Amino acid sequence: MMKKLHSTLSWLASSGRQHLFSGKRVGLWGLLGVPLVALVWAAPPQALPVPTPTQALQQFVQVQTASLGGQVSVQILDPAALAELPACTQSPEVSVPPGRRLAGRLSLALRCDQPRAGAPWSLMVPVDIRILAHYWVARQMIPFDHVITPQDVVERTGEVTRPDFLSDPKDFLGKVARQGIAPGQLLRQDLLHEVFQVRQGQTVTIQVQGNGFDVSSEGQAMGNAAEGQSVQVRTVSGRLVTGIVKEGRVLVAP
Secondary structure, eight states, X not given: OHHHHHHHHHHHHHHHHHTTTTOXXXXXXXXXXXXXXXXXXXXXXXXXXXXXXXXXXXXXXXXXTGGGOSEEEEEESOHHHHHTSOOBSSOOEEEOOXXXXXXXXXXXXXXXXXXXXXXXXEEEEEEEEEEEEEEEEESSOBOTTOBXXXXXXXXXXXXXXXXXXXXXXXXXXXXXXXXXXXXXXXXXXGGEEOOEEEOTTOEXXXXXXXXXXXXXXXXXXXXXXXXXXXXXXXXXXXXXXXXXXXTTEEEEOO
């Protein structure tokens, strides 16, 4: 009798192993009312390779210039110096020296705080960054305070020497020249401003709105401001208040 029982239990256990990944209630486990669940072992994710100093420099420039809409190339002028650097356990940190733009010849700061061997290192790497893009220049002399129209500009394609060029007409049409712009000069955002809705010395309406009240008075604008910009206004009583320009009025918080 015991021999027969032992044989039966062995068969049940064997049956359970054969159906271990079927998800069915089978064998000895099925008799006990325990559902069998398939176990899936996922391999641990492989770590991404750490960029080399050269790759870190190229990736940094590509990310920083992605919004320009042109083709950007990076030439490292001293590749031998990078080849001698100890490997880093994480992506080397890249930065632009203060006051420099990502265009033309310059040196980028490269630093590794956690090298695989040796002490942390840093290096100034000379590079040559070239930008090939569509851009706009002044077709003729554009005088100070002139509103830019399509007749004032012409599109060009080629290499630009600075990354703050304007490539989309909506970024300059209808705006005003901050200074005279010479024929052939590259259009840049710092050369333009929005049309001023309020000008210095102008008498403007000051409006203060709150819960259940709306009070208006007049004052003198102390500066220039476009729609949505803030400006200081001197009230009739001599008090200085600051508000936001909206449709020619200056809205002041209560």
